[in-house]
Amino acid sequence: xxxxxxxxxxxxxxxxFPDGRGSFHEWxxxxxxxxxxxxxxxxxxxxxxxxSRGTLRGVHFADVPPGQAKYVKCVRGAxxxxxxxxxxxxxxxxxxxxxxxxxxxxxxVYLSEGxxxxxxxxxxxxxxxxxxxxxxxxxxxxxxxxxxxxLGIDWPADVTPLLSEKDxxxxxxxxxxxxxxxxSYEACVAYRAGLGPS
Numbered sequence: 001x002x003x004x005x006x007x008x009x010x011x012x013x014x015x016x017f018p019d020g021r022g023s024f025h026e027w028x029x030x031x032x033x034x035x036x037x038x039x040x041x042x043x044x045x046x047x048x049x050x051x052s053r054g055t056l057r058g059v060h061f062a063d064v065p066p067g068q069a070k071y072v073k074c075v076r077g078a079x080x081x082x083x084x085x086x087x088x089x090x091x092x093x094x095x096x097x098x099x100x101x102x103x104x105x106x107x108x109v110y111l112s113e114g115x116x117x118x119x120x121x122x123x124x125x126x127x128x129x130x131x132x133x134x135x136x137x138x139x140x141x142x143x144x145x146x147x148x149x150x151l152g153i154d155w156p157a158d159v160t161p162l163l164s165e166k167d168x169x170x171x172x173x174x175x176x177x178x179x180x181x182x183x184s185y186e187a188c189v190a191y192r193a194g195l196g197p198s
Contacts, residue, residue, distance in 0.1 A: 001032050001033060001035070001036035001037075001110070003036070004083065004097050004099070004109075005092065005095070005097050006083055006085045006092050006095060006096075006097055006111075006115065007090070007092070008111065008112035008113075008114070008115055008188070008192065009083045009097065009109065009110065009111045009112065009115060010036050010037070010109065010110045011099050011107055011108070011109050011110075012027070012028070012029075012032070012033075012107065012108045012109070012110070013105070013107050014026055014027060014106055014107075014108075016105070016106055025106050027073055027106060027108055028041075028071065028108070028131070033071075033110070036110075037110065037112070038192070038195070038196075039192070039195035039196055041069075041071060041110075041131065041133065042133045042195075043131055043132070043133070044132055044133055044134050044135045045132040045134070045135045045136065046129065046130065046131055046132070047129065047130040047132060048127065048128065048129045048130075049127070049128050049130075050125055050126070050127050051079070051121035051125075051126045051127075051128070052121060052124050052125070052126075052162065053121050053122065053123055053124045053126070053159065054120065054121060054159045054160050054161055054162040055120065055121040055126070055162045056118065056119075056120045056121075056146050056147075056155070056161040056162060056163050056167070057118060057119055057120075057164070057167065058082070058116065058117050058118025058119060058143065058144075058146050058167065059082075059084050059086070059116040059117065059118040059143060059144040059145075059146050059151070059170070060116065060117055060118065060141065060142070060143050061086055061114065061115065061116045061117065061141075061142055061143075061144075061182075061183070062113075062134065062137070062140045062141050062142070063140040063142070063183065064113050064114045064183040064184075064187050064188050064191055065113075065187070065191050066113065066133075066134050066191070067112075067113025067114050067133075067134065067183065067188070067191065068113065068132055068133055068134045068136075069110070069111065069112045069113050069132070069133040069134075070110070070111055070117055070130050070131070070132055070133075071108060071109075071110045071130065071131040072101065072108060072109050072110075072111075072117070072119075072128060072129070072130050072131075073101060073106070073107075073108040073109075073128070073129050074101035074102055074103060074126060074127065074128050074129075075103060075127050075128070075129055076103050076125060076126065076127035077102065077103060077121065077122070077123035077124065077125055077126035077127060078100060078101065078102035078103070078104075078121075078122040078123050078126060079100075079101050079102070079119040079120060079121050079122055079126050079128055080098050080099075080100055080101075080119060080120045080122060080155070080156065081098065081099050081100070081101045081109055081117075081118075081119040082096050082097070082098045082099075082117070082118045082119060082120075082146075082153055083096060083097050083098075083099075083109065083111045083115050083116070083117060084096040084115065084116035084117070084118065084144070084151060084153070085115060085116075086114070086115070086116040086144065086173065086176070086182050086183070087114045087115070087182065087183055087184060087185035087188050088177060088182050088183070088184050088185060089184050089185040089186055090185035091185075093185070094150065094151065094152075094173060096151060096152070096153050098153070098154065100122075101119075101128070102122075112188070112192055113133070113183075113188055113191055113192065114183040114185075114187070114188030114191075115188075116144060118146045118153075120155055120156065120159060120161065122156065122159065142176065142181045143166065143167055143170035143171075144170055144171060144172065144173050144176050145167070145168075145170040145171065145172055146161070146163070146167065146170075147161065147163075148172040148173055150172060150173045150174060151173060
């Protein structure tokens with residue numbers, strides 16, 4: 001697990017073993033995860049989405065506590081996965097980091113509670129699986145418009161974004177902050193510390 005530039009996020013880059021029949025890799029290893037994150041991954045829900053090229057999902061996040069941490073992998077095709085620091089008071093507030101997830105390198109990302117998440121499908125039938133620390137709770141779920149210029153996300157210029165009605169209507173980062181929707185960095189750090197070691 002290699003830490004990314006936003007605190008509370010990592011990328012896992014497994015060794016892939018190809019042969020004439022296909023390939024094999026371990027896409028999650030609990031000891032490596034626990035060593036990096038400082039706590040085990042609590043699994044409450046596993047999701048899968050299939051997206052056509054250009055589909056842009058996010059930026060999504062949940063109230064903290066308890067938030068919703070995600071371990072994300074693309075099992076077919078390719079996506080540009082983006083983690084956004086939406087935690088007020090964070091030294092990297094408003095910053096984002098993008099990681100290509102695909103079915104060749106088999107990288108996975110983990111984002112802890114309070115970070116925003118989005119991805120764009122770079123291929124048709126891009127299939128993404130998520131391991132989630134909490135189940136879906138609509139009353140705690142929020143979004144930020146993924147094309148908000150203030151986020152400065154460098155989405156691929158050659159792909160036309162396809163957004164859901166809900167994501168098209170999401171507030172900008174500034175609007176979400178004004179409405180008091182964003183988690184605080186202090187609350188997120190305290191929550192993660194309370195998860196404790198394994």
